[in-house]
Amino acid sequence: xxxxxxxxxDYLDGTDTAEQRELTGRLIKxxxxxxxxxxxxxxxxxxxxxxxxxxxxxxxxxxxMERINLEPAHASFKSLIDRRIIFGIAGFFLFTITxxxxxxxxxxxxxxxxxxxxxxxxxxSLDSSKYLNSTIVNIFFFIDVIIGMYLLDGFLRKRLxxxx
Amino acid sequence: xxxxxxxTELINKVLGGDKAAYADLMKLxxxxxxxxALRFTKNREDAEEIAxxxxxxxxxxxxxxxxxxxxxxxxxxxxxxTAMTFLRKKRxxxxxxxxxxxxxxxxxxxxxxxxxxxxxxxxMAFVKRAIDQLxxxxxxxxxxxxxxxxxxxxxxxxxGMEPNTVKVKLHRAxxxxxxxxxNILHHEVRELL
Numbered sequence: 247x248x249x250x251x252x253x254x255x256d257y258l259d260g261t262d263t264a265e266q267r268e269l270t271g272r273l274i275k276x277x278x279x280x281x282x283x284x285x286x287x288x289x290x291x292x293x294x295x296x297x298x299x300x301x302x303x304x305x306x307x308x309x310x311m312e313r314i315n316l317e318p319a320h321a322s323f324k325s326l327i328d329r330r331i332i333f334g335i336a337g338f339f340l341f342t343i344t345x346x347x348x349x350x351x352x353x354x355x356x357x358x359x360x361x362x363x364x365x366x367x368x369x370x371s372l373d374s375s376k377y378l379n380s381t382i383v384n385i386f387f388f389i390d391v392i393i394g395m396y397l398l399d400g401f402l403r404k405r406l407x408x409x410x
Numbered sequence: 411x412x413x414x415x416x417x418t419e420l421i422n423k424v425l426g427g428d429k430a431a432y433a434d435l436m437k438l439x440x441x442x443x444x445x446x447a448l449r450f451t452k453n454r455e456d457a458e459e460i461a462x463x464x465x466x467x468x469x470x471x472x473x474x475x476x477x478x479x480x481x482x483x484x485x486x487x488x489x490x491x492t493a494m495t496f497l498r499k500k501r502x503x504x505x506x507x508x509x510x511x512x513x514x515x516x517x518x519x520x521x522x523x524x525x526x527x528x529x530x531x532x533x534m535a536f537v538k539r540a541i542d543q544l545x546x547x548x549x550x551x552x553x554x555x556x557x558x559x560x561x562x563x564x565x566x567x568x569x570g571m572e573p574n575t576v577k578v579k580l581h582r583a584x585x586x587x588x589x590x591x592x593n594i595l596h597h598e599v600r601e602l603l
Contacts, residue, residue: 255581261562290588294556297537302444302458310465311433317469319427 250280254287417481424472436465439482442558443489449549450493452542460496464488479567483560486568490550497546540590548583555580 256262257270273280415423415434423431443464448457467488475484541549547569554560554568562573562580569576 251585252581255584259562259577259580261577290584291556293533293537294552294587297534297541297557299441299557300445300448300454300457302440302461303454306440306444306458306462307433307436310436310462311429313462313466314429314432314469317466319429320425320473 250283251287254280254283257284258287258291418477421472421475421481424469432469435481439485440465442482443485445557446486446489446550446553447493449541449553450497450546456496456500460489460492464492467492480564482558483564483567486554486558486560487570490568493546493550536591536594540587540594543590544583544586547579548586551576551579551583552587 253262253266253270254274257267257274260267262270270280274284275281415431417435417438420431420435420438424435440461444457444461447460447464448454451457451460464485468485475481541552544552550569551565554565555562560568562576565571565576565580566573571579
């Protein structure tokens with residue numbers, strides 16, 4: 247592509263600087279070659295811009311909507327519930343908890359000796375072998391493997407769907 | 411088609427759970443999505459499959475669409491990635507059409523129209539044939555610029571390129587398209603351009 251054509255395209259697309267634009271505009275008016283390339287580029291633009299868009303088949307929308315109807319709807323709690331209601335409920339709970347704690351602390355007589363002692367925790371000797379025999383351990387592992395496979399299946403399905 | 415709702419209003423409706431609003435949103439964009447897909451595949455059946463997939467994908471990820479760009483730009487980027495994946499899978503060979511074989515086909519097809527219509531239809535048919543002969547990337551840039559009226563920045567977003575790279579690509583694509591039209595029309599191009 248020659249320099250003149252490049253300049254004319256920049257001029258038509260409006261991608262040139264103000265100085266270049268002024269210069270190209272002057273050249274189009276004064277230079278016959280510039281004028282000729284300008285007319286050619288303009289004709290090309292109108293020719294290509296006039297192309298109609300293609301029309302898909304009659305059943306296009308129906309086919310897409312059939313697939314869309316199989317998808318879960320987008321309605322989220324965020325869009326269904328007014329944000330003010332959520333803040334209202336949160337504020338109510340925050341207020342009642344704070345008020346309750348306030349009343350509790352207010353009623354405590356901090357100067358009085360309560361005589362309260364922390365309880366002593368004595369663990370009974372526990373014979374774990376009675377409950378954890380090899381059968382129980384095997385069942386436990388078996389259930390773990392099944393849960394693991396179930397989760398892996400779900401993960402792979404999700405990935406496959408995302409790829410499609 | 412004239413729709414009383416804007417893209418943003420329709421998107422909000424869909425996100426609020428109104429699936430029927432998606433049909434309206436789709437009607438606004440389906441022709442162009444299909445046209446763009448066709449530029450890549452050169453085949454109506456494949457283009458329709460890609461366009462359908464794009465609308466389903468767009469629906470699934472509609473909640474990730476941020477209003478920082480136009481919905482159409484976001485949608486066309488889905489078309490581009492879907493079409494490229496499709497082409498990679500199909501290993502499509504872009505075959506040049508024989509220019510000599512095109513002319514008689516068009517003449518036969520438009521024989522029952524009046525002279526002006528014939529001329530217009532012929533011109534359009536020639537240009538479409540020429541675009542079909544371009545590489546998918548060139549055809550996409552031309553289509554996005556002229557038919558979707560996207561700016562160089564927006565085309566850059568769709569194709570994942572810098573606006574300057576798009577500018578160079580557009581210049582080259584125009585040059586190639588002009589050559590293709592000249593090849594098809596031979597000496598008649600002088601009258602057209």
